Amino acid sequence: MQTRVLGRTGLRLPILSFGASSLGQEFRNVTLEDALKSVRVALDCGLNFIDTSPFYGRGMSEILLGIALKGVPRDHYTISTKLGRYDLQHFDFSAKRVAESIDVSLHRLGTGHLDIVLCHDIEFVEMQQIVDETLPALRRAQAAGKVKYIGFSGYPQKIFSFIGDQAEVDCALSYNQYTLQNTRFADETVPYLKAKGIGAMNAGPFSARLLTRAVLPAWLKEPESVKAAARAAADHCDRKGVDIAQLALQFSLSNPDITTTIAGSANPENIRKWAQWAELPIDQELLREVQAIFEPVKNLGHLEGLTHNN
Numbered sequence: 001m002q003t004r005v006l007g008r009t010g011l012r013l014p015i016l017s018f019g020a021s022s023l024g025q026e027f028r029n030v031t032l033e034d035a036l037k038s039v040r041v042a043l044d045c046g047l048n049f050i051d052t053s054p055f056y057g058r059g060m061s062e063i064l065l066g067i068a069l070k071g072v073p074r075d076h077y078t079i080s081t082k083l084g085r086y087d088l089q090h091f092d093f094s095a096k097r098v099a100e101s102i103d104v105s106l107h108r109l110g111t112g113h114l115d116i117v118l119c120h121d122i123e124f125v126e127m128q129q130i131v132d133e134t135l136p137a138l139r140r141a142q143a144a145g146k147v148k149y150i151g152f153s154g155y156p157q158k159i160f161s162f163i164g165d166q167a168e169v170d171c172a173l174s175y176n177q178y179t180l181q182n183t184r185f186a187d188e189t190v191p192y193l194k195a196k197g198i199g200a201m202n203a204g205p206f207s208a209r210l211l212t213r214a215v216l217p218a219w220l221k222e223p224e225s226v227k228a229a230a231r232a233a234a235d236h237c238d239r240k241g242v243d244i245a246q247l248a249l250q251f252s253l254s255n256p257d258i259t260t261t262i263a264g265s266a267n268p269e270n271i272r273k274w275a276q277w278a279e280l281p282i283d284q285e286l287l288r289e290v291q292a293i294f295e296p297v298k299n300l301g302h303l304e305g306l307t308h309n310n
Contacts, residue, residue, distance in 0.1 A: 001046030001279065004259045005200025009170050009181075010076060015253050016278045017049035018042035018271070019203060022065045024057020028265040032064075041268040043077060045275035051173075051203065051262045053082035054105060058116065059080055061109035070110060072134050081105045082120035082153065084134065095137035097262050097278050102141050103283040106139025115147060118151040118173055123159050123305030127202055131166045151198070155304040160189045160202035171259075177257060178202045178285075180211055180233065180248050181226060181294045182301055183270035190257050203262040205252035212245040221302040233293045238284055246291060 001014040015151035025033045026141060040049070052061045062081065069077065079119055083101035084093040105114060116140060122130050130152065138150040152163055154227045160172055177185040193200045204309060206212050208220050210230045230244075237244040242264075291298075303310050 001048075001275065004256070005199075006149075006171055006201070006259045007193075007200055007292070008197040011149065011199075013049045013078065013260040014046050015260055016047055016249075016274060017260045017262045018047040019262040020050055020052040020061045020065055022266040023052075024055075024059075024061035032266065034266050035064045036068045037268045038257040038266050038271060039065060041269045041271045043072065045111050045271060047271065047275065048076060048126050049078045049080070049106055049122060049262075051080045051264075052109075053085070054101060054108075055082065055087070055120060059088060059108065062105055066108050066110040066171045073296050074111065078115045079109065080116035080118060081109070081114055085120040085124070086123070091121075093119060093122070093125055093129050093134040095133050098134060098137035099141065102146050106146065116151065116171060117141070118150070118171075121305065122152050123154045123156050123309040124162070125306070126160060127162055127309060128209045129197070130163060135163075135167050135169065153203075156310040157184050157188045158309060159279040161192060164192065164198060169198055171201060172202060173205035173262075176207045177262075177301065178252055178255065178292055179205060179207045180244075180251055181207065181230065181297065182299050184299050186255055186258065186287035190255070193233060194280070198284075200258050201258075201260050201262065202252060202255075202258045202296065205261050205263055206245055207248075207251050213243070223297070223300055223302070223306075226297045229241055229294050229297045233269045233290045236289060236293060239284065240283075240289075242283060242286060245278075246277045247283065250276050250280070251287060253278055254282060264282045 003012045003014050005012050052065055054062060071187050083098060085091055121129050141147045149170035151169045151171035174185040190200050209216050234244040
């Protein structure tokens with residue numbers, strides 16, 4: 001698996017990483033066997049950077065990862081978890097909860113340190129708290145040796161400069177905004193992060209199944225025009241004998257200024273397939289045709305979190 005360096009951290013991450021949200025049954029019910037096997041297959045295929053959160057399955061993802069990683073040498077994987085979001089409407093970015101959350105994650109994951117900790121979905125709160133209270137608390141955990149690198153994640157592109165202009169962070173994670181349909185992360189934010197030395201990470205190359213043939217989750221917020229364009233693009237790829245998911249993944253992996261793209265599944269066969277796709281050259285002609293289909297809805301998204309954070 002090809003690797004890239006994350007900002008100024010020195011961490012070398014695979015361009016394709018394993019997202020453990022599926023272990024928390026965020027998309028469907030999963031068996032314990034598939035959950036544990038998915039982690040081992042990901043490591044075997046070179047997806048040795050793992051992204052999780054206490055929000056995923058309300059703790060289930062971290063717990064299952066801790067079981068799956070038992071016995072795996074600590075230097076064989078890099079792990080990122082998050083804090084601050086614990087349920088759909090439960091957010092707590094206080095310094096007290098930062099310390100508690102890190103200790104709980106360490107216990108669940110069965111590790112002595114966390115490689116990366118991100119403030120999770122910060123657009124749902126008044127973001128000045130992240131600057132004034134949450135990040136300083138994370139720096140204290142870093143000084144104590146519990147955390148190596150810190151950052152934040154979210155959907156609106158406005159959040160990245162809000163934090164980056166006021167605080168020093170090591171990395172930042174955007175999701176569903178560097179895809180075949182939406183490239184706002186690369187267009188608006190990645191050059192800013194690069195200039196600051198902040199490592200750029202991307203999640204959701206399939207845009208919550210939008211760029212696959214799988215059934216869309218009920219909570220997907222994208223406009224109907226975007227969903228219709230995605231169906232048309234998938235049909236076009238089918239006629240060319242290519243799975244749209246393959247094109248979507250290859251496109252997201254292709255930007256050299258984005259260190260890693262995180263994709264998640266509790267299906268081991270999906271993970272093997274993704275690793276194979278990552279090694280194949282992208283069909284440039286098909287890419288141009290699909291981008292033309294998406295052109296009328298390019299970069300259309302939705303509001304997430306507090307209105308003034310968008």
